[in-house]
Amino acid sequence: MDNPKVVICMSTYNGEKFLAQQLDSFIAQTHQNWRLIVHDDGSTDSTKQILARYADLDDRVRVVDDEGHLGIKRAFLSLLSKEDAELYAFSDQDDVWHEDKLAVLVARLRGEDPSVPTLIYSRFDEIDAQNQILPDRSSQAVYSTRLKDFLLINTATGCTCMVNHALRDQLIRPLTSLRLSAIHMHDWWAALVASALGQVIFVNQKLVSYRQHGNNVLGAPTGGRFLKRFGRFLEFRESRIVDSGTKQAGELLRLYGPQLSVDQTQLVAGVADLFHGWAPIKKQRFLKRQGLFIRSKFLNIETILLLWMFPSQRRRVFSRNEV
Structure with missing residues (x-):
């Protein structure tokens, strides 16, 4: 797995404000063997136009626009089935990836058995709407890798996650019978399945600037x-x-x-x-x-x-x- 292809899965909805920054951070990745597959879930702003412009500029960008409204959980899980690759990454529409995000995760997976369903995730820093880094709350963070730790709460934030082909297959195999109302979110579900059927790996490094909009439940301990x-x-x-x-x-x-x-x-x-x-x-x-x-x-x-x-x-x- 010297230069594996990474399919980046993204679901957008009215993301015009920060979308270009996120797309630019993909283009700036030091690991360049990636493909972006985007499902737009019915945007009414200029999101679709921004995506079309980037798709014209870079043939690694592919927009899937023939499935209508799916909702975020089904959108992300269904995107995993759109293209074959060794690795898959989840992305929000409003974060900024550090330029070595893909390279670091790919390097850590090198040598792991590809037949074992695997999810890898990392730490992140937090930024506000003006790209200013927010106070570090790392001392409060919990990063888990065991099944028992994923049963009642999730610690693997989707924008930091990457899954291998074996886990991707396990996630999409029962997709038609999956009760979406029974899962909280795609990232938690992926981590839960990985921890039960294979492994979860944590990389103790900040690889994403995770944007906060002021409505998050967790925040600085004021x-x-x-x-x-x-x-x-x-x-x-x-x-x-x-x-x-x-x-x-x-x-x-x-x-x-x-x-x-x-x-x-x-x-x-x-x-x-x-x-x-x-x-x-x-x-x-x-x-x-x-x-x-x-x-x-x-x-x-x-x-x-x-x-x-x-x-x-x-x-x-x-x-x-x-x-």
Whole structure:
């Protein structure tokens, strides 16, 4: 794998403000053997015109515009099937890739068994709308590679991820039967499948400037941010994360169950069953025994409180916080 082809998958929607910067960062990559496949999900601004201009300038850019509205989850997963390559990368429409992003990830994968489904991801820095780097919050970050760590929360940010051909095949094989409502987002799902069927690799290097727009749940640990988080906690707003985790666990078991080991099956089934019925003590013991508590005080407290709620109360909470 000296010079593997990397297919970059991007879904756009009204991204005219920052799209050109992102596309320019692809062109500036030191690893030049890449192809960009873009699905536009119904933009009404100049996004399509920007894409067409870059496609005219660079034949590595290909726009897929014949599938209509797909939504972000289906768009990204379906893009994996559009072209054969050794490697695939996910990209947002508004970030900026560091010029060595592809080169670093490709180099780290060199020597890995290509038959093992693999997802690799890295750290990132954060920028605002003016491209100014935001305060570093690395001390708060958690970077996981194990199945148990991906069951209730995701740590692999999509814009930093690359997957190999073996994982790509595992992701697209059941795509027609995949229940999209059961997965939170394409990057979390890809990391979950990789950690169950193969491996997840973390590169401790910042390779993407991840743009923040001011609406992110997580942010700098200021007093105002804490009060916002605490307010969301009081409303159980973060419960959708662990709820998504349990649903994804059930979907993983349904689609890939025969490929899981006995221990994996027991672990995944326990998470899938977490909010079914009412057995709070038993399920708290399961979480503790498996080491599944999340590195977030708010989420851990919410999870325990949810376990003690009657099923009808939980359903109301989850329904209120659906996105």
